[in-house]
Amino acid sequence: MREITHDEAPVRRRSNWRAEWFRTETLMGYAFVLPLMLWLAGTILYPLIASVDLSLQNIKIIGSPGEYVGLENYQRALESPDFRDALKNSGVWVVANAVIQTVLAFGAAVILKQRFKGNGIARIWIILSWVVPTVVVVIIWRWLLSASGGVVNYLLVNLGLADKPVGFFSTGNMAFFTVIMINSWRWFPFNAVILLAGLQRIPEELYEAASVDGATTLKKLRYITLPSLQPVLFVMGLIGTLLSFNVFDVIWLLTAGGPSGATTTLPVLIYETAFKRYRLSQAAAMSVITGVILLVFAAIFIRFMSPAADAEED
Amino acid sequence: MRSKFAHVLVLLLIAAMVIPAIPAQARQDKVQLTLWHMEGTTNRIERIQTLLDEFNASQSEIEVTQEPQNWGEIYTKAPAAIAAGNAPDMLFAIPDFTPILKDLGAVQPVEDFVAELDAEHPFYPAMVEQYTYDDHTWAVPLYNMAQNMWYRKSVLEAAGIEVPTTWDEWLAAAEALTTDEQYGVGLPAAKNLYTDQVVYDFMIGAGASEIYNDDGSLRFNNPETVEAYDMYNQLLQYSPADSPNWAWGEAEACFANATCAMVIQFTVISTYDTQAEGDAADLGVAPIPYKEGVEDPGTIAYANAVMLLTDDPAKQEAAKTFISWLLQPENYGRFLNMEPGLFLPVTEDGATADSFWEDPLVVKYHDQVQTMIDNSTSGRLFGFTSGRTFPSIASISAQNLLAQTLQLVAIDGKPAADAVAEGQSIMESAIED
Numbered sequence: 001m002r003e004i005t006h007d008e009a010p011v012r013r014r015s016n017w018r019a020e021w022f023r024t025e026t027l028m029g030y031a032f033v034l035p036l037m038l039w040l041a042g043t044i045l046y047p048l049i050a051s052v053d054l055s056l057q058n059i060k061i062i063g064s065p066g067e068y069v070g071l072e073n074y075q076r077a078l079e080s081p082d083f084r085d086a087l088k089n090s091g092v093w094v095v096a097n098a099v100i101q102t103v104l105a106f107g108a109a110v111i112l113k114q115r116f117k118g119n120g121i122a123r124i125w126i127i128l129s130w131v132v133p134t135v136v137v138v139i140i141w142r143w144l145l146s147a148s149g150g151v152v153n154y155l156l157v158n159l160g161l162a163d164k165p166v167g168f169f170s171t172g173n174m175a176f177f178t179v180i181m182i183n184s185w186r187w188f189p190f191n192a193v194i195l196l197a198g199l200q201r202i203p204e205e206l207y208e209a210a211s212v213d214g215a216t217t218l219k220k221l222r223y224i225t226l227p228s229l230q231p232v233l234f235v236m237g238l239i240g241t242l243l244s245f246n247v248f249d250v251i252w253l254l255t256a257g258g259p260s261g262a263t264t265t266l267p268v269l270i271y272e273t274a275f276k277r278y279r280l281s282q283a284a285a286m287s288v289i290t291g292v293i294l295l296v297f298a299a300i301f302i303r304f305m306s307p308a309a310d311a312e313e314d
Numbered sequence: 315m316r317s318k319f320a321h322v323l324v325l326l327l328i329a330a331m332v333i334p335a336i337p338a339q340a341r342q343d344k345v346q347l348t349l350w351h352m353e354g355t356t357n358r359i360e361r362i363q364t365l366l367d368e369f370n371a372s373q374s375e376i377e378v379t380q381e382p383q384n385w386g387e388i389y390t391k392a393p394a395a396i397a398a399g400n401a402p403d404m405l406f407a408i409p410d411f412t413p414i415l416k417d418l419g420a421v422q423p424v425e426d427f428v429a430e431l432d433a434e435h436p437f438y439p440a441m442v443e444q445y446t447y448d449d450h451t452w453a454v455p456l457y458n459m460a461q462n463m464w465y466r467k468s469v470l471e472a473a474g475i476e477v478p479t480t481w482d483e484w485l486a487a488a489e490a491l492t493t494d495e496q497y498g499v500g501l502p503a504a505k506n507l508y509t510d511q512v513v514y515d516f517m518i519g520a521g522a523s524e525i526y527n528d529d530g531s532l533r534f535n536n537p538e539t540v541e542a543y544d545m546y547n548q549l550l551q552y553s554p555a556d557s558p559n560w561a562w563g564e565a566e567a568c569f570a571n572a573t574c575a576m577v578i579q580f581t582v583i584s585t586y587d588t589q590a591e592g593d594a595a596d597l598g599v600a601p602i603p604y605k606e607g608v609e610d611p612g613t614i615a616y617a618n619a620v621m622l623l624t625d626d627p628a629k630q631e632a633a634k635t636f637i638s639w640l641l642q643p644e645n646y647g648r649f650l651n652m653e654p655g656l657f658l659p660v661t662e663d664g665a666t667a668d669s670f671w672e673d674p675l676v677v678k679y680h681d682q683v684q685t686m687i688d689n690s691t692s693g694r695l696f697g698f699t700s701g702r703t704f705p706s707i708a709s710i711s712a713q714n715l716l717a718q719t720l721q722l723v724a725i726d727g728k729p730a731a732d733a734v735a736e737g738q739s740i741m742e743s744a745i746e747d
Contacts, residue, residue: 063397063418146564147556148497148573164494167555172725175559258505259558260718260725275390276713277744278414 048291055284062280073285083286085261086269087293090245093180093265097244098237100184105191112192113199123196126189134186138253141182145169172262175255179263183250191236198232199225230307238301242294266290345632347378347624350392350402353652354382361652369639376632378404385507389414389712396420396623403624404633409444409616409698412452413705414712415623422622423450427634435641435661441617444695447703453619454637457650457657460615460690461515464569464586465576465598469496477600481519481545484603488552491575498552500574502560502717503724509560509717512578514614514696516542517716519604523612525696526704532745535738541605544730547723558725578602581686583655583679599682601689615693617660643667651676655683658690706745715741 020026055073059066077083112123129137144152145168153165168178206224215223226233248267251257257264257272264272266286274283353362359382370377381402383391389411395401396418405415415421428442428451441455463478470477473491478484488498502509517523522538550557554568568574569582570590586597604611622633640649641661647669650657654675659665665687670676676683696716697707710716719737722728728736 061414061418062393142559142564145556146567147554148500148564148568149571165555167558169559170555170557170725255559256505258721258725259503260505260721262725272713278709278712 051284051287054281055288057281059281061278066281069281073282074289076282077286077289082261082264082269083266083289086264086266089176089263090265090267092176093247094241094244096180097184097187097247098240100180101188101191101240102236104184104188105195108188108192109195109199112196123193126192128189129186130189134249135253137182137186138250142254145178169255169259172259175259176263179251179254182254183244183247186250187244191240194232194236195229198229202228234306237305238298241301242298245294344373344375344377345628347376347404347629347632347636348402349378349380349404349406349620350383350388351380351406352383352385352388353406354384355653358652361648365640365645365649368645369636372639373635376635378632378636393418401623403622403626403629404636405621405623406456407445407453407619407621409619409695409703410708410711412445412619412621413447413708415621416448416452416705420623421452422625422630423452424454424622425451427637428454431638431641434638435643435646435663437661440693441619441660443701444617444698444703445619447705453621455617455619455660456640458615458617458660458690458693459580459657460686460693461511461578461580461602461613462599462686462689463576463602464579464582465600466572466596467598468596469572469575470598477598478603479601480603480606482606485545485548488549488576492552496572497554497568497574498576499549500560500565500568500577501546501550501553501557502565503550503553503558503720504560505714505717505721506561507711507714507717508562508565509720510696510711510714511614513542513546513716513720515578515602516546517696518612518614518694519602519608520545521605521608521610523610523694523696523699525699525707525710526702528702530704530706532738532741534741535735540730540734543720543723543734545605546720547730550724558721581653581656583675583682584653587675587678594678594682597679597682599685599689601692610692612692612694613689614695615690616695616698618657644669646670647673655679655686658687709744710741713744715744 056068056070057066058069058072108126112119112126144150147153147165147167147170150165152168153162156162156166157164167174169175202225206228207220210220210224245265246267247265248271251263251265251268252271255263257268267290270283270286270290273279273286349366351362353359359380362380366378366380388405392401392405392415396415401420407415412421425446428437431437431454432442437455438458441458442451445451445453445455465477469491470487473487475487475490476483478487484499490498492498502512514523517539520538520542522536522542525532525534527533554560554574556564562579565574565577565579566582566585567589569577569579570585572590583597586592601611602613620637622630624630624633639645641664643663644667646659646661646664647667650659650664650670651673654673659667659670664670671680697704697710715737718740719733722733722736723730726733
């Protein structure tokens with residue numbers, strides 16, 4: 001067999017690439033994907049371009065005319081204390097939700113993995129909070145936590161745990177904590193189901209072997225469970241963060257960003273700017289900035305946290 | 315046999331295609347009107363539908379259909395619908411909502427039509443004034459709403475307290491009525507329309523009902539307004555801890571379950587009757603207390619109205635026919651009583667209409683409803699006072715800046731004077747071009 005010289009190699013690769021590209025199967029593949037690509041371009045790319053275009057104008061209310069003002073809206077957003085506060089709130093929101101939901105989900109998944117009577121019912125029961133529509137969840141919690149007739153305050157006072165009814169939405173910190181807990185309560189079952197699926201794929205033999213070697217529960221967690229769950233945790237971390245960052249409904253319905261802006265995250269601020277303050281172009285600029293922030297986050301997360309990246313480094 | 319079957323099948327198919335098309339064709343011949351309103355509770359939708367069915371049955375060439383919306387979304391949805399060319403033909407409004415759509419060029423002037431109606435059913439002048447500016451009237455008033463102070467007579471009697479009329483009496487009453495099981499008063503402090511309204515009640519009570527100077531500049535930052543916010547904040551200590559998150563429903567519930575001794579509301583009659591004692595003799599309603607010495611106390615009150623958005627002459631005429639029909643006394647009272655005791659008449663003959671006063675709930679709470687009507691005569695609305703209208707109030711109202719200023723005091727702990735100064739600054743920024 002004749003060896004390929006250094007000069008010939010790129011030519012061969014190029015011709016292979018061309019041959020590959022013009023293969024009927026490849027073309028058919030692209031033909032099948034094309035409608036979806038066009039659909040995505042129409043539903044995502046066009047609105048994205050329209051948002052950028054909008055952000056460069058000074059349109060206030062939907063349907064009103066505007067003029068191009070360059071990057072003025074971006075400058076205004078970046079200099080705005082409201083934007084900075086909302087960005088900070090969004091950061092706290094994402095981290096707090098991630099930590100609380102992961103801990104709760106992991107605990108629930110470990111329990112649900114055990115064999116016990118009623119396990120099947122428990123697995124269905126746990127996802128109820130996730131299945132119930134957000135608006136119903138919010139109304140239930142608002143009434144449960146009410147300081148004038150709410151069950152939670154009734155129990156707190158009658159069990160002697162509080163002198164008087166607690167205002168769960170009365171101060172900024174308390175309101176933020178309460179909204180985070182309600183959102184975590186709503187979403188942790190979803191994460192629990194994903195983690196449960198991951199846990200069930202870990203061979204029992206690994207734990208048995210570790211036990212034989214005298215490994216403690218913590219060591220099993222450190223050296224078997226967590227490494228095995230890494231692909232699942234990676235997906236949860238990436239998708240969960242993006243979803244969590246963009247949560248609007250729970251916050252808006254519970255506090256509308258209050259009191260005094262304490263629970264105003266970026267999605268809430270963008271909505272307020274567009275539809276309460278009637279500054280549509282400013283809101284579009286904030287949306288674009290938010291999009292860039294999330295894009296950068298996703299790129300960094302994938303670069304440094306993906307199991308594939310770890311494997312390469314190893 | 316097979317041929318006969320085929321013929322029958324063809325006839326059936328033709329009939330199936332033609333028969334449903336007949337009423338559809340008949341509908342197409344009629345002028346179709348779409349009405350958007352924000353009275354989204356089941357009983358209100360049902361009452362409006364009953365009236366629409368009656369109206370549609372009485373008309374051979376007009377058909378009106380309703381599409382209920384809600385106040386939380388309409389400020390967003392209506393401009394979007396107009397931009398998309400899907401606006402309704404008629405849309406209910408409150409005074410500070412109208413300028414937003416009017417500035418989009420979507421609202422038809424109706425001063426001639428209002429004058430026609432006024433000749434037949436005289437409007438209370440203040441109701442029309444709230445929709446009259448820039449040389450036109452932009453909506454037809456339909457019903458009035460005014461806030462009042464609600465209480466249980468037995469609760470005040472048990473505490474040996476007279477119904478408060480001044481701020482000092484009110485503060486003392488709230489303190490005396492606050493116990494382990496009861497809050498002296500229920501006041502909202504959320505950043506929403508309800509809080510805006512109650513804050514404005516306090517501003518009226520302090521003699522600070524004028525938010526604008528004659529030249530249109532803001533005069534929100536003044537000593538009377540500061541006093542109003544200070545008083546509000548003092549009373550909040552006797553209000554439930556979660557009132558920074560209250561909307562109308564929480565206040566009504568607090569009163570209905572007897573956790574709040576006094577609340578400021580348009581009405582509590584419906585919830586009190588269905589979810590509380592329902593003892594008409596024990597339900598008290600009074601004017602909202604004011605600062606002693608203020609000469610012209612009152613309450614927030616405003617007319618809800620209907621705007622014509624269609625520019626089609628045939629649809630405009632059809633809409634006018636519908637509105638005229640609705641304001642006929644025999645229909646109007648039933649329209650108002652879609653929520654008995656909440657919606658008050660805007661026409662003189664409506665105020666005496668049997669159809670209004672004969673509703674069972676209105677009969678039962680006759681005294682309270684009469685007091686509400688009396689209180690409404692001293693009503694006014696921020697941005698629409700003293701016969702002057704300042705459409706830029708729409709920006710202040712849409713962002714709930716009166717309520718936001720309250721949160722600076724009640725949540726952030728700023729002195730009322732600083733908060734009001736900051737409030738004016740935020741308002742100026744909101745209305746700047």
